[in-house]
Amino acid sequence: MTRIVVVDLHGQFTHLEHRALRDMGVDTEIIDADTPAEEVDADGVVLSGGPDMDRVGNAPDYLAGDAPVLGICLGMQLVAVESGGEVGPGDYGGYADVDVEIVDEDDPLIGSLAPETRVWASHADEVKELPEGFTHTATSDVCGIEAMSNVEAGLYGVQWHPEVAHTERGEEVFENFVAICEER
Template sequence: MTRIVVVDNHGQFTHLEHRTLRDLGVDVELVDNETPLAETDADGYVLSGGPSMDRVGRAPEYIDADVPVLGICLGHQLIATELGGEVKSGEYGGYADVDVAIDDDTDPLVGSLAPETRVWASHADEVTKVPEGFERTASSDVCSVEAMGDTDRDLYGVQWHPEVAHTERGEELFENFIARCS
């Protein structure tokens, strides 16, 4: 059975990420972001959302785990920041429904959602420049980097929250990530 660890960055929806993965038949564990990578064992990691970059603890260690990693909202921004991308305050701000265009229909994480999907996202902060080796895989009218991926390293990020009911096809995104981990 595929084992995924959700790294809790103190986001308000982290428990929903855990539950969604569990309901999809994954052996899933939720760990605090102060947990050292060496104390976990997984086929993949989800870096959850959270309130601020200064509260990510040891979560950056998980980016180098040599298994697939999915960053959600703050986790997406954390991957970008740690690997040389840029994150800035968004012009749009708080949570809202957003129409997202899938820019790469071959991407293993978001490609199946093409040509577009409707998501629930916060844009208080957002990735404005992807790190070297990454491709922008989705965009919207309010955010130029709604999703990014580096398939060579199996690192992916989405600005939106696939775990909430307001996001269309959120479970499909998690299923795509599980397939990368299997």
């Protein structure tokens, strides 16, 4: 059975990410951000959303492992910063119901959502510059980089929250991530 851990970066929706995976039959648990990466045996890692970079604990260490990583909101920003990208304040700020345009239909995480999907996203901070080796996979009117992927490294990120009911086809994002984990 596929095992995916959700690293709790203190976001309000962490339990929904866990539940989405559990409801798909995935062996999953929420782990504290201070848990050392070397103590965790998993086929995949979800870095949850959260309030700020000051409370990410050992989460950056999970990026160096063999398991694919899906960063959601703050988790995506953490992947970007740790990989050499840039994060800054969003022009919109706060939460918004947004139409996201999928710009890479071949992306294994979100390409199946093309050409457009409605999502619930937070744009207080956002990725401003992609890290080297990453592909820009989605955009919107309020955020230039809504999603990114480095397929070779197994690192993926979405600025939006696929775990909430307001996001169309959010379950599909998790299904695609599980498939990525199973293939690796």
